[in-house]
Amino acid sequence: xxxxxxxxxxxxxxxxxxxxxxxxxxxxxxxxxxxxxxxxxxxxxxxxxxxxxxxxxxxxxxxxxxxxxxxxxxxxxxxxxxxxxxxxxxxxxxxxxxxxxxxxxxxxxxxxxxxxxxxxxxxxxxxxxxxxxxxxxxxxxxxxxxxxxxxxxxxxxxxxxxxxxxxxxxxxxxxxxxxxxxxxxxxxxxxxxxxxxxxxxxxxxxxxxxxxxxxxxxxxxxxxxxxxxxxxxxxxxxxxxxxxxxxxxxxxxxxx
Numbered sequence: 001x002x003x004x005x006x007x008x009x010x011x012x013x014x015x016x017x018x019x020x021x022x023x024x025x026x027x028x029x030x031x032x033x034x035x036x037x038x039x040x041x042x043x044x045x046x047x048x049x050x051x052x053x054x055x056x057x058x059x060x061x062x063x064x065x066x067x068x069x070x071x072x073x074x075x076x077x078x079x080x081x082x083x084x085x086x087x088x089x090x091x092x093x094x095x096x097x098x099x100x101x102x103x104x105x106x107x108x109x110x111x112x113x114x115x116x117x118x119x120x121x122x123x124x125x126x127x128x129x130x131x132x133x134x135x136x137x138x139x140x141x142x143x144x145x146x147x148x149x150x151x152x153x154x155x156x157x158x159x160x161x162x163x164x165x166x167x168x169x170x171x172x173x174x175x176x177x178x179x180x181x182x183x184x185x186x187x188x189x190x191x192x193x194x195x196x197x198x199x200x201x202x203x204x205x206x207x208x209x210x211x212x213x214x215x216x217x218x219x220x221x222x223x224x225x226x227x228x229x230x231x232x233x234x235x236x237x238x239x240x241x242x243x244x245x246x247x248x249x250x251x252x253x254x255x256x
Contacts, residue, residue, distance in 0.1 A: 010063040011075065014056045015082035022053055023083040026060075030079070033072030036064040040072075093232025098210055101223030112212045113219040115228050116200055117143050123152045123202035128242055129214070130157040130199045134167035136216035141170055148174035157242065157251055159183045159195040165254055167214065177254040178246060198226075204236035 005013075015023055025047055033040050041061030045054050064070065100112040120127060120143040127147055144154055148171065158164035160179040168175055180195040187193065200208045210226015212218040229235055245251045 004066070005059075005063060007063040007067055007070065007075075008078075010059050011078045012082050014060050015079045016086045018053065018056055018083075020083060020087065022048055023079055026057065027076035027079050030072035030076040035071060036061070036068035038065070041065060093234070094230045096228045096230075098208060098226035098228050099224065100212060100219060100221070110228070112210065112224055112226060113139065115208055115226070116140060116219065119200045119202050119206050119208045119228070120144060120147055122206045123147055124150070125152060126203050126239065127152050127154045128157070128199070128201040128239055129154070130195075130197045130242065131164060131214040132159045132194060132196050132198065133162040133218075134158060134164035134214035137167055137214050137219070140214060140219075141168065144168070144171055145174060155242070155246065157195070157197070160254065161192075161194070164214070178251040179254055180251055199238065201235055201239045201242075204239050206230050207235035207238050209238075 014026075018026070026044065029044055029047055041058075041064065044061055045057045047053070047057065060075075064075065096110060098110050098112050098115045117139065120140070127144070129144070148154060154171070154175040155178065156165075156168055156175050157178045157180070158168075161184045165177050165179075168177060182193055183195040185193045198210055198212055198214075207229045208226055209229070210224060212222065212224035212226060218224055242251070
């Protein structure tokens with residue numbers, strides 16, 4: 001006969017699923033319990049008269065009864081700590097799917113062009129745009145021009161082998177353009193090295209990373225997939241990484 005989920009697995013699930021006030025009520029109750037008994041597990045289930053709480057507390061009670069010597073205070077501490085970590089993670093980082101192409105009912109998808117414009121508009125100080133190819137992106141260039149008028153410093157990294165820099169000519173001095181000199185280098189097998197990254201990073205708080213180049217077709221017609229990361233450490237590290245590559249002249253200015 002298969003056993004149920006382990007106690008630590010159930011604690012992690014309950015702490016993430018239940019609202020914070022319900023986790024706290026559960027923890028207060030558990031603080032007073034020496035160990036698991038059928039009676040205190042039944043009492044725990046009845047603490048809050050909602051179906052969701054009853055389901056989660058029943059799962060916890062069942063798992064606790066498999067190791068009844070674990071003190072209730074230990075469970076309470078584990079619940080509080082897991083709930084706090086989960087709440088901070090939700091606050092610090094949100095990841096959503098970004099998509100261009102045929103839609104389905106399986107995921108709440110957001111269109112690539114709209115999300116890219118959102119990232120550009122979110123920038124208050126710095127904006128990093130990276131793309132292999134770029135053309136027919138008037139809406140994007142307009143949004144970048146608006147960002148520049150707000151005082152945002154704009155850095156654009158492109159693969160110069162694709163002449164992508166021409167798409168940003170209208171920005172003039174409002175944007176600094178960079179390329180990777182190694183792009184186009186021929187490898188021993190005859191293949192060429194490419195700067196193939198596609199990303200947009202606003203300040204150190206929002207990043208769009210995906211498959212779509214900055215082209216009208218990629219942003220509106222192709223099948224393209226990306227992720228929007230809001231908060232957390234990923235946008236900051238991406239921003240810092242590319243700016244370090246610029247500072248160390250791994251990426252060089254196209255104005256030179």
